Amino acid sequence: MGRGKFKGKPTGRRNFSTVEEMATGTSSRPRTFKKTEAEYEEEERREAEEESEEESGEESDEDSMKKKGTEGIIQIENPNLVKAKNLKAKDVDLSKTTELSRREREELEKQRAHERYMKLQEQGKTEQARKDLDRLALIRQQRAEAAKKREEEKAAKEQKKVEARK
Secondary structure, eight states: OOOOSSOOOGGGOOOOOOHHHHHHTOOSSOGGGSOOHHHHHHHHHHHHHHHHHHHHOSHHHHHHSOOOTTTTTSOOOOTTOOOOOOOOGGGOOSSSOOOOOHHHHHHHHHHHHHHHHHHHHHHTOSHHHHHHHHHHHHHHHHHHHHHHHHHHHHHHHHHHHHHHHO
Protein backbone atom coordinates (compact mmCIF):
# COMPACT_ATOMS: atom_id res chain seq x y z
CA MET A 1 0.00 0.00 0.00
CA GLY A 2 1.43 3.40 -1.00
CA ARG A 3 1.98 5.92 1.75
CA GLY A 4 1.78 9.01 -0.43
CA LYS A 5 4.04 12.02 -0.54
CA PHE A 6 4.64 12.37 3.21
CA LYS A 7 6.24 9.49 4.98
CA GLY A 8 5.66 9.25 8.70
CA LYS A 9 8.42 9.35 11.22
CA PRO A 10 9.65 6.03 12.57
CA THR A 11 8.30 7.03 15.97
CA GLY A 12 4.91 7.54 14.44
CA ARG A 13 4.32 3.83 13.81
CA ARG A 14 2.85 2.55 17.00
CA ASN A 15 2.11 -1.03 17.85
CA PHE A 16 -0.53 -1.39 20.51
CA SER A 17 -0.62 -4.49 22.66
CA THR A 18 -3.83 -6.40 22.80
CA VAL A 19 -5.44 -7.49 26.05
CA GLU A 20 -4.47 -11.10 25.37
CA GLU A 21 -0.80 -10.20 24.80
CA MET A 22 -0.72 -8.23 28.02
CA ALA A 23 -2.29 -11.08 29.97
CA THR A 24 0.14 -13.68 28.60
CA GLY A 25 3.12 -11.40 29.01
CA THR A 26 4.17 -11.50 25.37
CA SER A 27 3.68 -7.79 24.91
CA SER A 28 6.48 -6.01 23.10
CA ARG A 29 6.25 -3.16 25.61
CA PRO A 30 8.95 -3.38 28.28
CA ARG A 31 7.78 -3.85 31.84
CA THR A 32 10.34 -1.44 33.32
CA PHE A 33 7.78 1.32 33.49
CA LYS A 34 5.87 -0.21 36.40
CA LYS A 35 7.33 -0.94 39.82
CA THR A 36 6.40 -4.12 41.51
CA GLU A 37 4.79 -3.99 44.92
CA ALA A 38 7.87 -5.39 46.63
CA GLU A 39 10.14 -2.74 45.16
CA TYR A 40 7.69 -0.02 46.15
CA GLU A 41 7.51 -1.22 49.75
CA GLU A 42 11.30 -1.56 49.95
CA GLU A 43 11.76 1.99 48.69
CA GLU A 44 9.31 3.33 51.28
CA ARG A 45 11.18 1.49 54.03
CA ARG A 46 14.52 2.96 52.84
CA GLU A 47 13.06 6.48 52.82
CA ALA A 48 11.76 6.03 56.33
CA GLU A 49 15.22 4.87 57.49
CA GLU A 50 16.90 7.85 55.81
CA GLU A 51 14.49 10.26 57.50
CA SER A 52 15.23 8.73 60.88
CA GLU A 53 18.99 9.02 60.19
CA GLU A 54 18.59 12.69 59.23
CA GLU A 55 16.81 13.38 62.49
CA SER A 56 19.54 11.65 64.53
CA GLY A 57 22.29 14.10 63.54
CA GLU A 58 23.77 16.22 60.82
CA GLU A 59 27.26 14.68 61.08
CA SER A 60 26.05 11.47 59.50
CA ASP A 61 24.38 13.54 56.78
CA GLU A 62 27.64 14.12 54.91
CA ASP A 63 28.62 10.45 55.08
CA SER A 64 25.22 9.11 54.04
CA MET A 65 24.83 11.42 51.03
CA LYS A 66 24.82 9.55 47.77
CA LYS A 67 28.15 10.05 46.00
CA LYS A 68 28.19 10.90 42.32
CA GLY A 69 30.19 8.87 39.83
CA THR A 70 33.36 7.36 41.27
CA GLU A 71 33.39 9.50 44.43
CA GLY A 72 32.23 6.58 46.53
CA ILE A 73 34.97 4.30 45.20
CA ILE A 74 37.96 6.66 44.95
CA GLN A 75 38.96 9.02 47.74
CA ILE A 76 39.74 12.40 46.22
CA GLU A 77 41.56 15.16 48.09
CA ASN A 78 40.99 18.16 45.87
CA PRO A 79 41.98 21.43 47.56
CA ASN A 80 39.92 23.39 45.02
CA LEU A 81 36.78 21.39 45.68
CA VAL A 82 34.38 23.50 47.70
CA LYS A 83 31.59 21.67 49.41
CA ALA A 84 28.29 23.49 49.52
CA LYS A 85 27.57 24.83 52.97
CA ASN A 86 23.94 24.84 53.92
CA LEU A 87 23.27 27.92 56.01
CA LYS A 88 20.26 28.07 58.21
CA ALA A 89 18.26 31.24 58.57
CA LYS A 90 19.30 31.71 62.18
CA ASP A 91 23.01 31.42 61.29
CA VAL A 92 22.96 34.09 58.57
CA ASP A 93 24.90 37.24 59.49
CA LEU A 94 22.94 40.24 58.21
CA SER A 95 25.62 42.76 59.16
CA LYS A 96 28.13 41.12 56.82
CA THR A 97 28.08 42.75 53.40
CA THR A 98 28.76 40.67 50.34
CA GLU A 99 31.51 41.79 48.02
CA LEU A 100 30.41 42.81 44.56
CA SER A 101 31.86 41.25 41.47
CA ARG A 102 34.15 43.29 39.25
CA ARG A 103 31.40 43.89 36.69
CA GLU A 104 28.91 44.99 39.32
CA ARG A 105 31.51 47.30 40.89
CA GLU A 106 32.37 48.83 37.52
CA GLU A 107 28.67 49.30 36.73
CA LEU A 108 28.10 51.12 40.02
CA GLU A 109 31.15 53.33 39.47
CA LYS A 110 29.91 54.14 35.97
CA GLN A 111 26.47 55.12 37.26
CA ARG A 112 27.94 57.30 40.02
CA ALA A 113 30.30 59.03 37.56
CA HIS A 114 27.39 59.70 35.21
CA GLU A 115 25.31 61.15 38.07
CA ARG A 116 28.22 63.40 39.13
CA TYR A 117 28.69 64.59 35.56
CA MET A 118 24.98 65.35 35.16
CA LYS A 119 24.99 67.29 38.44
CA LEU A 120 27.95 69.39 37.27
CA GLN A 121 26.26 69.78 33.90
CA GLU A 122 23.19 71.27 35.57
CA GLN A 123 25.35 73.67 37.54
CA GLY A 124 27.16 74.69 34.35
CA LYS A 125 30.61 73.70 35.56
CA THR A 126 31.56 71.32 32.77
CA GLU A 127 33.16 72.35 29.51
CA GLN A 128 30.21 71.08 27.50
CA ALA A 129 27.78 73.02 29.70
CA ARG A 130 29.84 76.22 29.21
CA LYS A 131 29.78 75.73 25.45
CA ASP A 132 26.02 75.12 25.56
CA LEU A 133 25.46 78.27 27.65
CA ASP A 134 27.64 80.36 25.29
CA ARG A 135 25.72 79.02 22.31
CA LEU A 136 22.43 79.74 24.06
CA ALA A 137 23.51 83.32 24.85
CA LEU A 138 24.52 83.83 21.20
CA ILE A 139 21.15 82.51 19.98
CA ARG A 140 19.27 84.77 22.41
CA GLN A 141 21.28 87.77 21.21
CA GLN A 142 20.57 86.93 17.55
CA ARG A 143 16.85 86.53 18.29
CA ALA A 144 16.77 89.83 20.14
CA GLU A 145 18.51 91.57 17.21
CA ALA A 146 16.10 89.95 14.73
CA ALA A 147 13.09 91.03 16.80
CA LYS A 148 14.46 94.60 17.01
CA LYS A 149 15.04 94.63 13.23
CA ARG A 150 11.47 93.39 12.59
CA GLU A 151 10.11 96.13 14.85
CA GLU A 152 12.12 98.76 12.99
CA GLU A 153 10.92 97.43 9.60
CA LYS A 154 7.33 97.39 10.83
CA ALA A 155 7.68 100.96 12.09
CA ALA A 156 9.23 102.01 8.77
CA LYS A 157 6.33 100.43 6.82
CA GLU A 158 3.77 102.21 8.97
CA GLN A 159 5.70 105.47 8.49
CA LYS A 160 5.55 105.02 4.70
CA LYS A 161 1.80 104.29 4.85
CA VAL A 162 1.20 107.44 6.87
CA GLU A 163 3.28 109.54 4.45
CA ALA A 164 1.55 107.98 1.45
CA ARG A 165 -1.87 108.99 2.77
CA LYS A 166 -0.90 112.61 3.15
